[in-house]
Amino acid sequence: MSGASQLTEYLARLASADEAERSYAAEDLGYLNTSEGTLALLDRLRREDSPVVRDAILQALSRIDGDEAIAGTIPLFESEDPQLRNLAVSVLRLKGGRSIPFLKKAMLEGDHDTRKLALDALSGMPAMGAEEIYAAALADEDPNVRITAVENLGKVRALEFREEIEGLLKDDAHPMLTAACLEALAEIGDKHSLVVIAQRLPQLADLPDFFLNPCLKVIAAFGSAGEFPEVAALLAKRAQAVWPAILNALLAIQQRCLGEDAASLEMDEPLLADLRNLIETHNPAPCRYQAARLLGFAAERDEIAAFLVGCLTHPERLVRLGAAEALQSSARPKLDSVLGDLELKKHEGDIR
Amino acid sequence: MADLSIEQFQKLNQQIYLKLGLHFDEKKIYFMKSRVAKRMAALGLTETQDYIFRLSYADPQGAEMQELANLITTNETYMFREYEQLQAFANYCLPEVLSAKQARGEKVLRIWSAGCSSGEEPYTLAMIVQEVFPQVQNWDCEIVATDIDENMLKRVAAARYGERSVHDVPEEIRGKYLTRSGLEYVVRPRTAALVKPMHLNLHDRMAMRLMRAFDFIFCRNVLIYFDDLSRKAVVDQFYNSLNRGGFVFLGHSESVGRVTPAFRLKRLEGHLVYVKD
Numbered sequence: 001m002s003g004a005s006q007l008t009e010y011l012a013r014l015a016s017a018d019e020a021e022r023s024y025a026a027e028d029l030g031y032l033n034t035s036e037g038t039l040a041l042l043d044r045l046r047r048e049d050s051p052v053v054r055d056a057i058l059q060a061l062s063r064i065d066g067d068e069a070i071a072g073t074i075p076l077f078e079s080e081d082p083q084l085r086n087l088a089v090s091v092l093r094l095k096g097g098r099s100i101p102f103l104k105k106a107m108l109e110g111d112h113d114t115r116k117l118a119l120d121a122l123s124g125m126p127a128m129g130a131e132e133i134y135a136a137a138l139a140d141e142d143p144n145v146r147i148t149a150v151e152n153l154g155k156v157r158a159l160e161f162r163e164e165i166e167g168l169l170k171d172d173a174h175p176m177l178t179a180a181c182l183e184a185l186a187e188i189g190d191k192h193s194l195v196v197i198a199q200r201l202p203q204l205a206d207l208p209d210f211f212l213n214p215c216l217k218v219i220a221a222f223g224s225a226g227e228f229p230e231v232a233a234l235l236a237k238r239a240q241a242v243w244p245a246i247l248n249a250l251l252a253i254q255q256r257c258l259g260e261d262a263a264s265l266e267m268d269e270p271l272l273a274d275l276r277n278l279i280e281t282h283n284p285a286p287c288r289y290q291a292a293r294l295l296g297f298a299a300e301r302d303e304i305a306a307f308l309v310g311c312l313t314h315p316e317r318l319v320r321l322g323a324a325e326a327l328q329s330s331a332r333p334k335l336d337s338v339l340g341d342l343e344l345k346k347h348e349g350d351i352r
Numbered sequence: 353m354a355d356l357s358i359e360q361f362q363k364l365n366q367q368i369y370l371k372l373g374l375h376f377d378e379k380k381i382y383f384m385k386s387r388v389a390k391r392m393a394a395l396g397l398t399e400t401q402d403y404i405f406r407l408s409y410a411d412p413q414g415a416e417m418q419e420l421a422n423l424i425t426t427n428e429t430y431m432f433r434e435y436e437q438l439q440a441f442a443n444y445c446l447p448e449v450l451s452a453k454q455a456r457g458e459k460v461l462r463i464w465s466a467g468c469s470s471g472e473e474p475y476t477l478a479m480i481v482q483e484v485f486p487q488v489q490n491w492d493c494e495i496v497a498t499d500i501d502e503n504m505l506k507r508v509a510a511a512r513y514g515e516r517s518v519h520d521v522p523e524e525i526r527g528k529y530l531t532r533s534g535l536e537y538v539v540r541p542r543t544a545a546l547v548k549p550m551h552l553n554l555h556d557r558m559a560m561r562l563m564r565a566f567d568f569i570f571c572r573n574v575l576i577y578f579d580d581l582s583r584k585a586v587v588d589q590f591y592n593s594l595n596r597g598g599f600v601f602l603g604h605s606e607s608v609g610r611v612t613p614a615f616r617l618k619r620l621e622g623h624l625v626y627v628k629d
Contacts, residue, residue: 217359286358286378
């Protein structure tokens with residue numbers, strides 16, 4: 001069948017009363033990949049009630065090579081129908097870099113909702129080629145637009161925007177923007193970012209959870225022995241919701257600074273007691289696992305080593321595994337015989 | 353072994369759920385860490401953060417996600433697998449469909465087991481249908497068992513299984529629908545006759561369009577091995593293949609709603625099922 005006759009057939013089926021037939025027609029027009037088909041699909045989309053057929057039309061548009069498919073999808077950002085807006089974002093995302101010139105236009109000319117959706121369409125795409133869009137977005141008057149831009153850049157590790165994002169951490173910054181900047185800096189920051197953050201948010205203990213969590217992520221990524229005591233002190237003061245972030249940061253610092261002769265890395269009695277208590281009381285298993293691993297950095301102390309050996313028969317499997325890892329990474333002698341006595345290697349397949 | 357923080361585990365879980373539809377409980381952190389470590393070693397990566405980034409934003413064809421999927425999923429198949437889901441089918445969905453058909457005077461029941469492998473699933477469905485609705489013998493009932501692998505389809509046609517395939521079949525069901533033949537179990541002819549093996553590639557959109565008018569579609573633990581676009585295309589096709597009021601069943605940890613909003617989520621006495629309105 002020639003292309004022209006196929007087009008005629010598909011256009012006829014696109015008007016079928018049967019929902020499945022309209023879906024198939026849309027799919028076929030997508031594979032046919034013509035301008036006429038694109039126009040017909042866009043026209044049908046405006047009138048189509050079935051969410052299934054709409055979805056099929058937008059999938060078809062994502063397959064069509066021509067610019068009309070992209071240009072025709074952008075106006076859907078202004079639709080009252082959330083399904084159409086979301087589908088438009090999905091299609092443009094699938095188009096990848098080819099959609100950037102059109103998204104730039106939307107960014108420069110659209111209202112705040114359109115600008116935000118344009119950034120949603122860029123989510124996950126490398127920032128290369130979209131620098132102008134992001135430069136505009138980071139200076140946008142709408143906080144939602146700025147937040148979305150920062151989130152996008154953090155996700156794709158756009159290191160070239162680090163300074164701009166650090167610059168957004170101002171006293172008058174919207175709290176959600178501050179949180180987004182912190183999250184992004186956990187991906188693209190460096191040691192200087194910690195200095196910037198400390199200037200803006202000097203006391204970790206005073207921070208609400210939605211700031212503390214991302215701060216701790218940045219500390220986990222770039223922190224050193226200097227940050228250890230302040231983070232360690234948080235464990236006793238803060239609620240369970242932030243324990244994972246605290247423990248992650250402490251573990252990351254210990255692992256990064258292993259071998260440094262830093263007094264500040266020493267785990268004091270209150271911290272050791274907090275970690276043991278965390279393991280012994282009914283707490284989320286992953287936290288108990290991390291706490292056991294952290295105790296490994298103090299396993300040169302006999303009472304800590306004994307506690308960890310005791311954990312090797314704990315009813316919670318993650319505690320057993322954490323203790324085994326902690327003891328394996330410690331310098332304790334005769335560990336193999338200890339594990340051997342417990343026949344751990346036989347029963348815990350994950351322990352090597 | 354490279355470290356996997358709680359936060360990294362959560363990010364990984366999110367990506368695995370987005371791309372494979374699988375969710376791992378927080379207690380699986382060690383399990384995930386060891387599997388990720390294997391993939392990192394294979395890729396020559398030393399930082400877990402780099403691996404997560406690669407998986408999330410630098411895996412356009414989904415190849416790395418597939419490698420990880422092979423390590424975190426099991427390919428085992430046996431009869432009455434995912435029993436809770438089959439209970440929902442047997443106790444609620446099947447009676448609902450049958451009752452609606454009886455009210456309309458229809459006597460046709462069609463079930464599709466998509467990606468049937470060696471046939472344990474379609475024969476399980478056949479046993480359940482006969483158990484719940486013995487009158488099915490007087491109906492036009494067909495369980496279409498499709499797979500891309502011709503060797504698997506030969507095993508479906510043979511209808512002979514070892515102990516491993518039947519270990520979860522309730523004793524009373526085993527006696528009724530299977531017969532012992534040496535070390536194997538053979539599906540009784542009356543039950544086997546309900547199942548029709550058929551070659552089908554779920555990626556073949558033209559062949560898929562011919563699959564119409566089903567009341568139930570089972571496609572469990574198959575689509576996790578598909579990329580996002582293919583998975584969506586298949587589930588969209590399932591919608592068109594179903595009659596109104598028909599149900600689709602993916603694996604118990606796979607979410608239909610995540611792939612398409614076309615189906616309605618229905619709660620039936622603690623079970624969540626997806627129906628075409």
